[in-house]
Amino acid sequence: MTERTTLADVAAAAGVSVSTASLAFSGAGPISAATKQRVLDAAAELGYTGPSALGRSLRSGRSGIVGVVIGDQLRRSFRDPVSVQVLDGLVDSVGPQGLGVLLVPATGGEAADPLVETAPMDAAVLLFGARRGEGTFEALRRRGVPVVLGEGPRGLDAPVVGIADREGTRRLVEYLRELGHSRIGVVTLPLGGERRCAPVDAARMAELDCPPAEHRLAALDDAGVVPTAVVEASASLVEAGVEAGRVLLDVADPPTAVLTHSDLLAAGVLIAARDLGLRVPEDVSVAGFDGLNLPWLAPDVLTSVAQPFAAKGAAIGDAITAILAGETPADVELEVELRIGTTTAPPRA
Amino acid sequence: MTERTTLADVAAAAGVSVSTASLAFSGAGPISAATKQRVLDAAAELGYTGPSALGRSLRSGRSGIVGVVIGDQLRRSFRDPVSVQVLDGLVDSVGPQGLGVLLVPATGGEAADPLVETAPMDAAVLLFGARRGEGTFEALRRRGVPVVLGEGPRGLDAPVVGIADREGTRRLVEYLRELGHSRIGVVTLPLGGERRCAPVDAARMAELDCPPAEHRLAALDDAGVVPTAVVEASASLVEAGVEAGRVLLDVADPPTAVLTHSDLLAAGVLIAARDLGLRVPEDVSVAGFDGLNLPWLAPDVLTSVAQPFAAKGAAIGDAITAILAGETPADVELEVELRIGTTTAPPRA
DNA sequence: GTCGTCGGTCGAATCGATTCGAGGAGTGGT
DNA sequence: ACCACTCCTCGAATCGATTCGACCGACGAC
Numbered sequence: 001m002t003e004r005t006t007l008a009d010v011a012a013a014a015g016v017s018v019s020t021a022s023l024a025f026s027g028a029g030p031i032s033a034a035t036k037q038r039v040l041d042a043a044a045e046l047g048y049t050g051p052s053a054l055g056r057s058l059r060s061g062r063s064g065i066v067g068v069v070i071g072d073q074l075r076r077s078f079r080d081p082v083s084v085q086v087l088d089g090l091v092d093s094v095g096p097q098g099l100g101v102l103l104v105p106a107t108g109g110e111a112a113d114p115l116v117e118t119a120p121m122d123a124a125v126l127l128f129g130a131r132r133g134e135g136t137f138e139a140l141r142r143r144g145v146p147v148v149l150g151e152g153p154r155g156l157d158a159p160v161v162g163i164a165d166r167e168g169t170r171r172l173v174e175y176l177r178e179l180g181h182s183r184i185g186v187v188t189l190p191l192g193g194e195r196r197c198a199p200v201d202a203a204r205m206a207e208l209d210c211p212p213a214e215h216r217l218a219a220l221d222d223a224g225v226v227p228t229a230v231v232e233a234s235a236s237l238v239e240a241g242v243e244a245g246r247v248l249l250d251v252a253d254p255p256t257a258v259l260t261h262s263d264l265l266a267a268g269v270l271i272a273a274r275d276l277g278l279r280v281p282e283d284v285s286v287a288g289f290d291g292l293n294l295p296w297l298a299p300d301v302l303t304s305v306a307q308p309f310a311a312k313g314a315a316i317g318d319a320i321t322a323i324l325a326g327e328t329p330a331d332v333e334l335e336v337e338l339r340i341g342t343t344t345a346p347p348r349a
Numbered sequence: 350m351t352e353r354t355t356l357a358d359v360a361a362a363a364g365v366s367v368s369t370a371s372l373a374f375s376g377a378g379p380i381s382a383a384t385k386q387r388v389l390d391a392a393a394e395l396g397y398t399g400p401s402a403l404g405r406s407l408r409s410g411r412s413g414i415v416g417v418v419i420g421d422q423l424r425r426s427f428r429d430p431v432s433v434q435v436l437d438g439l440v441d442s443v444g445p446q447g448l449g450v451l452l453v454p455a456t457g458g459e460a461a462d463p464l465v466e467t468a469p470m471d472a473a474v475l476l477f478g479a480r481r482g483e484g485t486f487e488a489l490r491r492r493g494v495p496v497v498l499g500e501g502p503r504g505l506d507a508p509v510v511g512i513a514d515r516e517g518t519r520r521l522v523e524y525l526r527e528l529g530h531s532r533i534g535v536v537t538l539p540l541g542g543e544r545r546c547a548p549v550d551a552a553r554m555a556e557l558d559c560p561p562a563e564h565r566l567a568a569l570d571d572a573g574v575v576p577t578a579v580v581e582a583s584a585s586l587v588e589a590g591v592e593a594g595r596v597l598l599d600v601a602d603p604p605t606a607v608l609t610h611s612d613l614l615a616a617g618v619l620i621a622a623r624d625l626g627l628r629v630p631e632d633v634s635v636a637g638f639d640g641l642n643l644p645w646l647a648p649d650v651l652t653s654v655a656q657p658f659a660a661k662g663a664a665i666g667d668a669i670t671a672i673l674a675g676e677t678p679a680d681v682e683l684e685v686e687l688r689i690g691t692t693t694a695p696p697r698a
Numbered sequence: 699g700t701c702g703t704c705g706g707t708c709g710a711a712t713c714g715a716t717t718c719g720a721g722g723a724g725t726g727g728t
Numbered sequence: 729a730c731c732a733c734t735c736c737t738c739g740a741a742t743c744g745a746t747t748c749g750a751c752c753g754a755c756g757a758c
Binding site: 004006007008018019021022023025026028029051052054056057058059060 | 746
Binding site: 050053055057063064079081084088095098100101102103105114115120139142143238294295297298 | 399412414437463491591
């Protein structure tokens, strides 16, 4: 590959100065149509595709890159359809503005990943909440990179884009109660700290640090329901749901309804129930959260609380746009929708 | 947010010249321990987190960014577990070298996406093959950005990292034949051009341009098998598999075995078969490709050809590393493994 | 005819860092 | 005491582009 052609080369070829050539591309500033055309022709001749982003970045201080900091394991994030779809919405939102999305893995510990410290970005998105004590948020702040939180804790001096998960869960719980359920079990997302599949006891509750789970658990209180059992899943995966479902249902007197914190977990609970010889929804009702379209559950349709993925990504994109424009966007809470499927029904008499 | 502190600020605070301060960070070049420490202390004092990537990039010509060009719809790529896992392997591979991964959407048409033209990258990965006629590959070449192809066509003057899909399919076909199947149907991945779900006839075959599908179809010839019917799916999704499965199986004399080009398609065919009242594997055998772990198929286990996702991502990462080191890596073809599950069996007598 | 004005072009400084060659201080040898 | 040599530090050029102020020619007005 040959030497990269620069604006200077084009200017020389067109017989104008570098500054004039720059004007031809940027469009700003006075320049005669003839000169501009001459520059553009010379550029086409040399295969010059426009000013290098690097030089422009240096001058403007803008890189045109939005960093997306993904949880402690990129792998896990990518496997979660929810984050993938939010990411998709984000790319759709900022892409047309000429902004690129840079994936930045974040180590879970105190220290921030090297990329967090050094990668060029105009703004960053923390998709899975900035757990306090993690160095990532602080590192970005120190660098002066504005941050948008996706589902993060509020009050961190950064705009938060979230969903009304507490309200959604409350509606779901009320729906279950109206059906006649009083023995309700819960499968939560990982609550933070070490990952494991285990019943949640008082001690575990005390360390709660994961906002969505917090909200969704709090919603039970809102509805005046005390769960018969709460089990923490090790991840938002079908396998984890199976595991948690067994813990919850393989007991003498299982709950008549299981409320899970994600559709994948719910799918796992469905499998666990079937393995245990329980029919859904006759013997046990199962509800999810997210509103994923899971075609392989057909003909079943999961009762779930649907959240607007693409809109969430777009809202994050809007927040970034606003920040880059010098504004300070407000927190956003997106509406969710209760979708009744075939996996919930009144309990057996 | 305050003015960004620069190396010059640190140098001033430490009472040394900018060049000396640079030495303190880069590590290269002679510098006394005392001076170095003084610079580092001053940096810590000012909250300077190291040289800005922009300045460094400009000087070195390297941005530390690897562009991943995703097919015409980011959405589709993200929804495909295969590409997600390959991407994951890639990030794991290049991340530790301090390289970031920039997602670059590519418009399907002739023109290249603005980001392809302008975004800073040291190298680019075309994950879903560079279809000829697409402007993306050419645009990158013009910019002088080295390209690595994931499953792309060979002979494009860029290293290709692929899998032995032809060999894997051949083994799968031979396995089916040994079971006694002679009427074998095929569900292919989209073959390029417009997306649709339809039987593949001679006219359609003539426009074939999608290498994996090409190889996998060619493998039937290798094994001396002529498929009874070939149906093209509209995407690698369960829903598309259902649709294609209906086309293939809802006929008077359906095939006794269905070979699909992806596990998601196979899962869809399983659903279609069930809907049509066909038992698997008694009435019809179904095989996939990819070796995804699909827990929700339990207790069924899909017969499939497993490809090493992470290794593929890592191989792409290695190729990029080699290119950045000035070498010209050779093409890589990764081994695949035939995994017999519960969805294939001898045909009914 | 001369002066003011305006549109168009150019020079030079600037962004933040790297890097090379020059220079200066200190040391050891003769 | 002088020279040579080593080790560190500094100044200046450089990367590719933007942008402001200066400059210059032409045209209109009085």
